[in-house]
Amino acid sequence: MKSAVSLPYLAVATLSGTLFGSGLYVSQMIDPLKVLRFLNFGAIPSGGWDPSLAFVIVAAIGVMYIAVRIRNKQNAPLFDFKFHEPVAKQLDAPLVIGATLFGIGWGMSGICPGPAITLIAFMPENLMIFLSALFVGSFAGTYVQDWLTAKEVAA
């Protein structure tokens, strides 16, 4: 039976989450300094730039691309009735505004949502501050998104 609380469905979520978290550790992307040293393009001339993150994302996209190709031959995933494709297709203001705000926040701390979660395993000082703010920001974002969308429709 296909349901979001069936055993195979939750087993896939468990396996995927475990792989994701261990991948973040193995790639060292949970280390904010490692991420910041990738984002620090200013260090390229001096040789202090760390290009590791590019290798992480290229490998991840490469493997995921295979899944995308397999999906094109399937009508439905194994344990759900349909693929939950993102519905939005248009390039709009919320996409660009959101990506800009995220870029500023990411550049400030070197932490994006995945590492923020997996870092709970290591509990560095002040992580709870980041996670609380992440939660508040995400909650507030729902309303900002509605407001931006309403404005665009009105315009």
Next chain:
Amino acid sequence: MRTKGARGVGRKTEIIVEAFSPVTALIGGAMIGLASALLWLGNGRIAGISGIFGQLLPPANTVTWRLVFLGAMIAGGLGAAFLIPGLGVGGPSGEPVQLVGNPLWIAISGLLVGLGTKIGNGCTSGHGVCGLARFSLRSLIAVIVFFGVATVTVAVTGVV
């Protein structure tokens, strides 16, 4: 071995050799890709962490698997650190992992990451890995914008 006069240059070289880790980056990246592939083909869900996290908030209708996934992400990090100690936490030097900046800086950063990923519908995993692999134009634009802005932010704030 370094001479006293060349200390600055020598130190810098040392940091690069320690920092650049293409092999673990490729292996870890492939693991993240496999995780995304499993969730997509198994459950038809995009492994976008901001989305999985953000939709724990109302309106929430699929809370169970999201909590299971996020819990497994923590357990996965813990398990990998147990099996391969000293790799990801603080890098090969083995120092404990640390957040950059004072509490206010960290709070503002967290707020912007939460707000931005919600409004822009995705983060490094959802747009960066899944979106680019699906050749989504929206994700490509988002990735260019947030990577670009993040590098400018690092250059301006000079945190590293």
